[in-house]
Amino acid sequence: MVERSVIGGMPLWAGQGARIGGRWRPAGGGAVACGEVSRVLLPWTSWRWGGLALLVSTRGGGLSGISRGKSEQGLCCTPKTAPGDHLLLGLDTSSRAMFSEQAAQRAHTLLSPPSASNATFARVPVVTYTNSSQPFRLGERSFSRQYAHIYATRLIQMRPFLVSRAQQRWGSGVLVKKLCELQPGEKCCVVGTLFKAMPLQPSILREVSEEHNLLPQPPRSKYIHPDDELILEDELQRIKLEGTIDVSKLVTGTVLAVLGSAGDDGKFLVEDHCFAGLAPQKPACPLDTDRFVLLVSGLGLGGGGGESLLGTQLLVDVVTGQLGDEGEQCSAAHVSRVILAGNLLSHNTQSRDSINKAKYLTKKTQAASVEAVKMLDEILLQLSASVPVDVMPGEFDPTNYTLPQQPLHPCMFPLATAYSTLQLVTNPYQATIDGVRFLGTSGQNVSDIFRYSSMEDHLEILEWTLQVRHISPTAPDTLGCYPFYKTDPFIFPECPHVYFCGNTPSFGSKIIQGPEDQTVLLVAVPDFSTTQTACLVNLRSLACQPISFSGFGAEDEDLGGLGLGP
Amino acid sequence: MGRKRLITDSYPVVKRREGSAGHSKGELAPDLGEEPLPLSVDEEELELLRQFDLAWQYGPCTGITRLQRWHRAEQMGLKPPPEVHQVLQSHPGDPRFQCSLWHFYPL
Numbered sequence: 001m002v003e004r005s006v007i008g009g010m011p012l013w014a015g016q017g018a019r020i021g022g023r024w025r026p027a028g029g030g031a032v033a034c035g036e037v038s039r040v041l042l043p044w045t046s047w048r049w050g051g052l053a054l055l056v057s058t059r060g061g062g063l064s065g066i067s068r069g070k071s072e073q074g075l076c077c078t079p080k081t082a083p084g085d086h087l088l089l090g091l092d093t094s095s096r097a098m099f100s101e102q103a104a105q106r107a108h109t110l111l112s113p114p115s116a117s118n119a120t121f122a123r124v125p126v127v128t129y130t131n132s133s134q135p136f137r138l139g140e141r142s143f144s145r146q147y148a149h150i151y152a153t154r155l156i157q158m159r160p161f162l163v164s165r166a167q168q169r170w171g172s173g174v175l176v177k178k179l180c181e182l183q184p185g186e187k188c189c190v191v192g193t194l195f196k197a198m199p200l201q202p203s204i205l206r207e208v209s210e211e212h213n214l215l216p217q218p219p220r221s222k223y224i225h226p227d228d229e230l231i232l233e234d235e236l237q238r239i240k241l242e243g244t245i246d247v248s249k250l251v252t253g254t255v256l257a258v259l260g261s262a263g264d265d266g267k268f269l270v271e272d273h274c275f276a277g278l279a280p281q282k283p284a285c286p287l288d289t290d291r292f293v294l295l296v297s298g299l300g301l302g303g304g305g306g307e308s309l310l311g312t313q314l315l316v317d318v319v320t321g322q323l324g325d326e327g328e329q330c331s332a333a334h335v336s337r338v339i340l341a342g343n344l345l346s347h348n349t350q351s352r353d354s355i356n357k358a359k360y361l362t363k364k365t366q367a368a369s370v371e372a373v374k375m376l377d378e379i380l381l382q383l384s385a386s387v388p389v390d391v392m393p394g395e396f397d398p399t400n401y402t403l404p405q406q407p408l409h410p411c412m413f414p415l416a417t418a419y420s421t422l423q424l425v426t427n428p429y430q431a432t433i434d435g436v437r438f439l440g441t442s443g444q445n446v447s448d449i450f451r452y453s454s455m456e457d458h459l460e461i462l463e464w465t466l467q468v469r470h471i472s473p474t475a476p477d478t479l480g481c482y483p484f485y486k487t488d489p490f491i492f493p494e495c496p497h498v499y500f501c502g503n504t505p506s507f508g509s510k511i512i513q514g515p516e517d518q519t520v521l522l523v524a525v526p527d528f529s530t531t532q533t534a535c536l537v538n539l540r541s542l543a544c545q546p547i548s549f550s551g552f553g554a555e556d557e558d559l560g561g562l563g564l565g566p
Numbered sequence: 567m568g569r570k571r572l573i574t575d576s577y578p579v580v581k582r583r584e585g586s587a588g589h590s591k592g593e594l595a596p597d598l599g600e601e602p603l604p605l606s607v608d609e610e611e612l613e614l615l616r617q618f619d620l621a622w623q624y625g626p627c628t629g630i631t632r633l634q635r636w637h638r639a640e641q642m643g644l645k646p647p648p649e650v651h652q653v654l655q656s657h658p659g660d661p662r663f664q665c666s667l668w669h670f671y672p673l
Contacts, residue, residue, distance in 0.1 A: 144629060144672075144673060145628075145629035145630065145673070146626065146628060146629055146673060148626040148628075149625065149626055149629070149630070152625040152626055153625065153638070153642070156625065156642050156644070157642065235622055235623075236622060483629075485629070485630050485634070485638065486634075486637075486638050486641070487641075
């Protein structure tokens with residue numbers, strides 16, 4: 001096969017594109033490139049990849065990363081397109097801010113012939129970076145301890161914050177009492193840890209109890225029930241809570257202050273309650289140029305679908321500057337860091353069939369995660385050759401299950417660890433990038449709270465954890481956690497500027513203001529394997545923009561019958 | 567027939583009180599109003615450590631050594647008694663001093 005360089009195609013400009021199946025992606029500031037399909041380079045097969053073929057020329061001729069890398073695998077377009085057709089690859093930067101505006105300024109280069117001199121763009125260097133995830137690193141681990149220690153330290157550490165918030169809210173004369181000092185009928189404030197007694201919560205004791213002879217419960221999406229009860233515990237006693245408190249919204253492990261009085265029946269009648277609120281925040285030093293951090297989560301490799309691989313490769317190519325004309329490449333050079341927030345491997349790599357099958361059937365088969373990790377290594381190699389990457393493990397990744405998850409081992413990435421730009425970090429992850437404090441998790445804390453609370457929106461849950469001043473209050477109860485004894489590292493010592501969580505069903509972002517001039521950008525990073533969307537955070541303006549990398553998706557199954565052609 | 571043979575006969579009799587019957591059944595509880603006899607220095611220190619273990623203000627005591635618990639209490643600002651720290655420092659490596667009251671019980 002002769003490789004010939006593809007020339008920038010017919011005069012297409014924003015607003016037009018090739019028609020494939022009667023639909024096309026309007027360029028609108030997002031068009032990456034256009035060009036000619038070369039029959040030589042794209043072998044005809046009847047197999048379609050995501051319904052869209054690409055790729056085309058970048059400035060300076062030659063082929064871009066996608067088809068160069070993938071032509072051996074038969075990347076192709078639908079059989080009906082003929083050479084000479086022009087295909088448009090759309091990059092949907094829908095919110096028309098920052099990234100695409102910068103790109104549009106240089107868009108005139110899209111339609112002119114390749115320039116004689118190749119334009120090069122140097123990536124913005126990271127001015128300052130410090131990794132502050134040290135509290136989440138576990139050295140030697142000992143599991144011969146009970147979880148009472150983590151609850152005791154949580155209460156002891158949070159008590160002063162709650163007492164000061166209670167005094168701010170209900171007046172400095174409010175009586176703060178312990179449960180053992182309660183007098184019936186006296187209005188006072190009590191600080192303690194919540195416990196929610198849920199009949200639907202999966203209980204191992206009920207499962208193994210022979211007298212009940214119960215079958216294990218099927219997993220549900222939410223375990224809340226109208227009969228749930230809230231119980232407040234402090235160091236010595238516990239008391240049932242009733243009154244104006246939203247039982248379905250709160251979860252076990254939250255430390256809060258309640259105002260009310262003890263009734264004669266031994267229950268506490270709540271009039272009002274408050275949380276510890278946002279931690280104090282150090283202001284970020286303002287930056288003078290636009291710098292972006294790309295947040296992606298849920299790459300889901302090894303999942304068996306070709307659609308997400310296309311999206312992943314597009315993402316890598318955009319970040320490494322191999323897609324787009326000079327405007328897009330210049331914008332991509334302003335991306336100073338990429339954070340992969342968990343679930344790099346797909347849920348399918350975790351199949352336990354090999355445990356149930358006989359040994360002689362599974363002897364020569366490899367675990368599905370081996371192939372997936374090799375793919376991940378290649379992707380990380382491409383990324384880390386160009387940009388600093390932080391890789392956080394997630395729920396389905398080969399590391400420990402309990403929080404805090406330790407970094408993936410570098411022996412799994414023999415190619416990518418050659419670059420010092422690759423950083424394998426913990427989950428949760430905390431770092432200061434160019435003066436902006438980032439804190440985030442791979443989403444297990446938020447999805448666990450989602451299961452046991454009536455809150456529906458993942459962004460709302462993320463904001464709630466910030467108000468409660470604890471990253472994952474359900475941690476030892478329903479979410480696995482290491483038995484810490486000295487401190488509870490999940491309490492926010494100070495408020496971050498960007499707080500994110502990965503693997504949410506959809507993108508969400510919000511800026512919240514705290515009572516003491518704190519400003520936090522909350523980002524719910526969506527699952528890339530289903531939504532093909534990543535998030536771009538602008539460090540200068542603290543705004544977040546989604547970028548989606550989808551081709552014509554799986555819903556366009558029937559492109560063949562829709563009259564393609566010139 | 568002499569007196570009954572008790573299982574506790576296999577243990578050595580420790581005479582703590584002068585004039586006691588030397589009965590291996592154990593000491594009788596002191597009558598009210600009687601002052602407990604002074605214990606040896608070791609016994610006093612162990613008693614101090616046991617009281618530190620049972621104090622609820624400093625958190626749970628199981629699963630960690632007394633020194634770890636003391637340091638945790640100090641870092642959290644709970645002001646644990648410095649005498650406990652001195653006792654622990656003067657007997658390093660002795661499991662009767664360093665390990666908590668319940669350390670023979672698993673978890």
